[in-house]
Amino acid sequence: MAAAERGSREERWSLAGATALVTGGSKGIGGAIVEELAGFGARVHTCSRNAAELECCLRWEEKGMRVTVSVCHVSVPADREKLMDTVRQTFDGKLSILVNNAGQHLVKPTVECTMEEYKNVMATNLESSFHLCQLAHPLLARAVGGNIINISSIASSIGFAGSTIYTITKGALNQLTWSLATEWAPHNIRVNSVAPGFIATDMVEKGSKTHK
Numbered sequence: 718m719a720a721a722e723r724g725s726r727e728e729r730w731s732l733a734g735a736t737a738l739v740t741g742g743s744k745g746i747g748g749a750i751v752e753e754l755a756g757f758g759a760r761v762h763t764c765s766r767n768a769a770e771l772e773c774c775l776r777w778e779e780k781g782m783r784v785t786v787s788v789c790h791v792s793v794p795a796d797r798e799k800l801m802d803t804v805r806q807t808f809d810g811k812l813s814i815l816v817n818n819a820g821q822h823l824v825k826p827t828v829e830c831t832m833e834e835y836k837n838v839m840a841t842n843l844e845s846s847f848h849l850c851q852l853a854h855p856l857l858a859r860a861v862g863g864n865i866i867n868i869s870s871i872a873s874s875i876g877f878a879g880s881t882i883y884t885i886t887k888g889a890l891n892q893l894t895w896s897l898a899t900e901w902a903p904h905n906i907r908v909n910s911v912a913p914g915f916i917a918t919d920m921v922e923k924g925s926k927t928h929k
């Protein structure tokens with residue numbers, strides 16, 4: 718984006734004073750979200766499982782963006798609680814934006830999927846989002862106008878051969894979004910989904926290899 722265009726957008730869309738938690742921000746779509754939010758002045762915390770890749774996120778600090786990181790396996794309940802404790806302490810108990818982005822794509826014929834794989838993809842893509850919304854609720858309610866953005870997929874609303882478990886999680890994520898949007902509107906918390914099509918990230922790269 719040209720510097721002048723970015724400059725005029727920044728004047729209109731400042732996030733100075735906002736705080737954000739983006740799960741899975743070490744790379745891919747989550748990495749782009751972290752950079753965009755921090756670029757508009759928000760303080761951002763992000764997490765993933767890979768400590769070495771998270772260290773690379775500190776490059777944003779060198780550019781003057783305020784980004785902190787911690788290792789978290791979002792499919793593990795105790796890790797999610799620890800993550801929200803870290804966020805609470807880092808942002809003085811207030812969170813403006815929660816982006817549930819961390820996710821995994823399992824590409825496999827349905828009859829070959831194991832129960833272990835089912836539980837793992839469900840826990841990573843769906844249970845983690847549900848639980849992080851619950852844990853973040855008091856922090857979001859304390860911010861002036863909290864926001865949740867669940868990263869869904871076009872696979873949430875179409876048939877997608879070879880990706881049944883993934884599509885179940887994304888369809889349910891849409892339903893989580895609709896239900897929380899109505900339940901938490903009186904608490905001044907907005908809840909939305911974004912459903913991207915194909916974006917060339919490690920996830921798509923791994924999926925295409927699985928198909929071959």
Ligand SMILES: NC(=O)c1ccc[n+]([C@@H]2O[C@H](COP(=O)([O-])OP(=O)(O)OC[C@H]3O[C@@H](n4cnc5c(N)ncnc54)[C@H](OP(=O)(O)O)[C@@H]3O)[C@@H](O)[C@H]2O)c1
Nearest residue numbers: 741743745746765766767790791819820870915916918920
């Ligand atoms: N790329 C697409 O075409 C596309 C399309 C529609 C929707 N989406 C959705 O967009 C989101 C991001 O996907 P992406 O394409 O950017 O994938 P990606 O490049 O593989 O990045 C996924 C991110 O999530 C983290 N992550 C994965 N499992 C995790 C876990 N259990 N605990 C903590 N962090 C975890 C990864 O780090 P570690 O692996 O190091 O933990 C990484 O930071 C996903 O929810 C995906 O379903 C992607």
